[in-house]
Amino acid sequence: MLQLRVAFLGLLLGIAYAPQVSACDACSCPFNAKRQHGRSAGATVLTPSANMLGKGHGTVGFLFEQQRYNAIPARDAHTLHHDGRDVHGKNHEELYHVSAGYGVTDRFDVFVVAPVVSRTSIQIDSHSALGRGERSDGLGDLRVVGKYRFWEDGVDAAALLGVKTPTGETSDRDQAGAKFEAEQQPGSGSWDVTAGVAASRSFWRQVTLASAFQYTYRGEGAQDHKAGDVFRWDLGTSYALRPIGSHPNLSVVLELHSQWAQQDRSRGQRKVFDSGGTTVLLSPGVAADLTESVSAFLAVPVPVYQNLGGEHEELKYELLAGVSWHF
Numbered sequence: 001m002l003q004l005r006v007a008f009l010g011l012l013l014g015i016a017y018a019p020q021v022s023a024c025d026a027c028s029c030p031f032n033a034k035r036q037h038g039r040s041a042g043a044t045v046l047t048p049s050a051n052m053l054g055k056g057h058g059t060v061g062f063l064f065e066q067q068r069y070n071a072i073p074a075r076d077a078h079t080l081h082h083d084g085r086d087v088h089g090k091n092h093e094e095l096y097h098v099s100a101g102y103g104v105t106d107r108f109d110v111f112v113v114a115p116v117v118s119r120t121s122i123q124i125d126s127h128s129a130l131g132r133g134e135r136s137d138g139l140g141d142l143r144v145v146g147k148y149r150f151w152e153d154g155v156d157a158a159a160l161l162g163v164k165t166p167t168g169e170t171s172d173r174d175q176a177g178a179k180f181e182a183e184q185q186p187g188s189g190s191w192d193v194t195a196g197v198a199a200s201r202s203f204w205r206q207v208t209l210a211s212a213f214q215y216t217y218r219g220e221g222a223q224d225h226k227a228g229d230v231f232r233w234d235l236g237t238s239y240a241l242r243p244i245g246s247h248p249n250l251s252v253v254l255e256l257h258s259q260w261a262q263q264d265r266s267r268g269q270r271k272v273f274d275s276g277g278t279t280v281l282l283s284p285g286v287a288a289d290l291t292e293s294v295s296a297f298l299a300v301p302v303p304v305y306q307n308l309g310g311e312h313e314e315l316k317y318e319l320l321a322g323v324s325w326h327f
Helices: 002-017 074-082
Strands: 058-070 090-103 108-122 133-139 143-153 155-164 192-203 207-218 230-240 249-261 277-289 294-299 302-308 314-326
Touching: 249 294, 277 314, 302 314
Parallel strands: none
Antiparallel strands: 058 090, 058 314, 090 108, 108 133, 108 143, 143 155, 155 192, 192 207, 207 230, 230 249, 249 277, 277 294, 277 302, 294 314
């Protein structure tokens, strides 16, 4: 037991030394059981936990995700673009996720998430329309995720395995009829695989700690573009105002997210200089158990460190809000 606790502490502290990419690159919001059948479960928002739905139980939910960026001025971006740099004038993204999960056994859950994506940018290629607002909309890529809890003695631990399918729109066009670059499309056109492990534990009936490691392999997608693989570490803690398992209840959440991404490859496996890098996000939020069956959450991840490859539009902030129904 002592060794387990030391290992868990190491898992939690390891985040501080992580190599750190964009905002919610591997958002785990839909994959956490906000209410665990059979025993009490604390709340985290973006950090994967080992909470399970329970055999025969399910959840459906909706998540709104918004990301705003510090846009590069149109003329500067235009100059960089014509110098061969991989700049796209990105300034705003919105994603609307619909999710469903089911407890196949007490130890194994399956989740499906389907997003609708809207991305806005400014025109940086055309001289006559320089700075004009552009929007790319459409269905995003469907994700299927399995979570298996393999340990529950003092600390709960679960393995995560997910697949993102190339179901999203990859041929959206701007107002002049030109196809958006691969990075601006609602879908990626690639098969991606994410594997990881999550650990969580509740203390004193009101405090929860959770931490996770995830690695995402990204395949080649639309327009011969392969986004860089991502390594992510998460650490989250929450404090419930009432004992965990009480309804209604409100939890104050604070999380730290550390991401590192390799450079993209495009058209003949050429490395894209203006891609990849490291990002650290601090995410305050709240999670509410409104009733025994209905939960809601709100989180605002803010970058505290960004060291991106080449010229990137840096993240300004992110907003996530969601609601889920358990049955």
